Amino acid sequence: MIESSCHCGAVRLEIETPPREVTDCNCSICRRYGVLWAYYPLSQVRIVPPSGATDIYMWDDRAIQFHRCKTCGCVTHWWPVDESRNRMGVNARLMDLAVLAGARVRRLDGANTGKYTGEN
Numbered sequence: 001m002i003e004s005s006c007h008c009g010a011v012r013l014e015i016e017t018p019p020r021e022v023t024d025c026n027c028s029i030c031r032r033y034g035v036l037w038a039y040y041p042l043s044q045v046r047i048v049p050p051s052g053a054t055d056i057y058m059w060d061d062r063a064i065q066f067h068r069c070k071t072c073g074c075v076t077h078w079w080p081v082d083e084s085r086n087r088m089g090v091n092a093r094l095m096d097l098a099v100l101a102g103a104r105v106r107r108l109d110g111a112n113t114g115k116y117t118g119e120n
C-alpha cells in the first residue's frame with residue numbers, strides 16, 4: 001500500500017498499488033491545478049477521513065468533484081458523481097517522491113484532442 005497526503009496531513013489517501021503511469025493533462029483545470037493524475041478503480045483507494053476534510057469544486061457538466069484540503073488547499077483527488085464509472089483520480093504530486101519517480105508521465109492533450117501525445 002502507498003499513501004498520498006496533503007501538505008498539512010488532514011487528508012490522506014491509502015492506495016493499494018503505486019501508479020505505473022500518471023497523466024499530465026493540459027485542459028483548463030488540470031493545467032491550473034498543476035496536478036499529475038493517477039487513475040484507480042474506486043475500491044482501490046481509501047480516503048481518510050471519508051468526508052468533511054475537503055472542499056469540492058465542480059464545473060462544466062459537473063460529472064466529477066475536485067477535492068481540495070480545507071486547511072492547506074492541496075488538490076487531493078477527483079471523484080465521479082456517478083460512481084458506476086468506477087474510476088477516480090489521485091493527485092500523484094502528493095505521493096512520495098520515490099513513488100512518483102517510478103511512474104512514467106504521459107502527456108494528455110485534454111485541451112484539444114483528448115488524446116495522449118507523448119511522454120515527459
Ligand SMILES: [Zn+2]
Nearest residue numbers: 006008069072
Ligand atoms: Zn491539508
